[in-house]
Amino acid sequence: MKIIKDKLFTKTASAKGLLFSLIMIICTITNVFSQNADNFPIPDTYKVEGIPTIKNSEVEHLFYEPSAIKSNLIWDADGKNRRMLITDATNNIYLQTSPLSPPVKLIDKIIPYSLKTNPNGESFAYSSDHEDQDNFQLYLYDFKEKTPKKLVNLTGKDESIDSFIWSKNGDAIYFMRMDYEAKMSKLCRYDFQTEKCYPIEFKGSWDVVQDDGKRLLLKYFKASSSQFIYVYDLQTGKLMPVEEKGTSRKAFLAQDRVFWTSEGNEKCQKELCIYSLDLKNNKTSEVKLPANILNLYDVKISPDGNNLLLQETKDGVDHLRVFRLKKDKIGKEIPPFISGSYVIWNTRWMSDREVVYTLENNGKPASIQSYNLETKQINDWTKESLPAQLQGKVKSPQIFKWKSFDQKEISGYIVRPNKQEKKSPVLIFLHGGPQILDRPVFSSQDLRLVANLGLTIVHTNIRGSSGFGKEFMDADNKEKRGDAVRDVQALLDWVEKQPDLDANKIFLRGESYGGFIALSTALQEPNRIKAVIAEYPLVSIRGMLGQSWVNESAKSEYGDPADEQLMKKLDELSPLNNTSRWNKIPLFLTRGKLDERNPEKDVTDLKTQLQNNGSEVWFIYSTTSGHGVSGRYVFAAMYQFLNKQIN
Amino acid sequence: MKKIKSLLCIALLSTFLVGTVFAGNTTGGNGIFDFFGRMAEAVYSMVAGTETCRPRECQNCRPDQKDDDGNCRPTEN
16 A cells, blocks of 8 residues: 555656646746747848847837838829829839829839839839849839739840830830940840840940930940930931030930030039030030029920920929920020929929929928929829827938038038937938938938937038039049048048037948948047948958959949059058957948848958957848848847947 | 646746736737837938949849838939
8 A cells, every 4th residue: 555655656746746847848938938029030031140139128119000101202104194103111113093092002022223104104114133133124014914024034144224215105115235244235125026136236334315216315324424425326227426525414305406414524514514416417505504503403304395394402402493495495484383492303294284293301201293384283192191209300401511621512411309408429321322412301210210319310422422513423533532531530520519419429320332431431530430330331442343243334433453552552441451450349230142242251251350359240141132231120220239339 | 636736827827927928018009919010111311313323333222121111212214
């Protein structure tokens, strides 16, 4: 009996032990699960290093319902049907059939590079590189079939369709096949049955601009500040130069004439001029602009060729002006129709009498309007909306200027918190490119950083940016790269003099090329920079120029890799291999695996060198991204990084 | 055995309750699933205009996540 009792006792004891162990395991698993569930998830496609676990509770206030924000911009207008293809905040493609009607989603999960409606209104074409990064292909969306399809196959090792247009009557598409290996462009035509390439080869990078039924307007993109206009006769196959001096950004065919903008030639040094070439008698004349036109940014002619839409940009604010045009003479001006300070995008002539445009500013998401020249009526096609937590958080952008080391005037704009009780930490933003222009557009990232961290964000257009003329755009080329860094150093001096800014808390944020400038500035300024955010940055110009795609345009900007003396000078600016000079400034760094613009090894080497140097490095590596790594986790991590460095 | 049962029940109940608190949305939302159902949207910065920069040098608008920030503008042309 005792033996039985002992056995029973032993069995009961074992059962108790087993149950206790089970409970402990369940408790542990559940607690671990619960804690993990409170962690902000890292996407499976990311590998991160040096980033502390982010709690949902720490960042959830940064995010909001998608429906809380409404921001639309124009992809293109369909004048035939008086409707538009528009974006939403994530650049899907929607059809907007009438003012304030609900947009109809046509295509999502693809961000086209360029989209153009067929003049006959039956379809639209777009280019996208979603299949292969940086290799753009052509797609067609037919409104009857309602399914996008790829039009032509790329066959070369590194081919891309960077430019396309519709034929005048919409029966075909003209496009340029750019071969980045051979550095040649091929002009082709696709009539939806066969592809025909013309027996003329174009050296370098070319754009096809317009078809008037008899001839094509082409542009040779030698470099950002060296763009030349040509006319290609479709019948004779002859290529005629229109202008091969200075630079011509814009051109169009109307009234059997070529109109083009010109800058940097004998006549037009700094101000943009417009010329006209009569194709019947080959006579060139200058289109005299009204004396009060300043900083001409864009020119578009109405479909009938009788009205000219001019866009001026001054201190970050755009103005639209419409003039009558007769041959090469500008006539009477239509009274101004936009009041308020806006950045204006993607203007289009909907008809001979109606223009459409997108309006936004740093506190207002983008919305679309149209203006009828005859009825003088403005119509809202879309209305913006903003989540309550982002409303009224920032002051109107302040355009500001500072003098660089060589007295060159550099400008930017400042986004300040609406309420400020003490000196504000400063985030200096450096854009990529460098040949683009940062304008005070709506940015929910800015709003969230300003509202939640009390930051003042300083957007910059340092030398090399577009929008300030050819000389300014070329002022950072090749051996002058360090001058762009000195622009930022001069900005640090400016910040130190501002009573409301905390010069002890200056952060640099740059993407792509801007990342290089941010890193390079931190290298030169070991004591004035508190932390750096470098998103998919260029880290070595020598390394970038070693990539097989590098063309004449890139060499014009950065230099010839065979010029060893120049390369050594540029190496001095590069953070890579100079980390002994890096003053342990904390760094937030991102990189996409599919990024072929910069060698991956350069970025990972820089990361390792800085880690070995004892620097704090927050690193995000995305296995599915290319040149551009973004998303909720990146923003949450960046917010946490800044929060840590500020406090 | 009763003691073991009640101990087990208390332990499991406590564990789940604690777990729920950890999983909950501390700022009054509808919990973890609602939170992850939200989306960050940012219309950000500037566009690489085809007139000043080639797509391979300036373009950085990438839909690398389905809920990407959408940091781009349509190309101007």
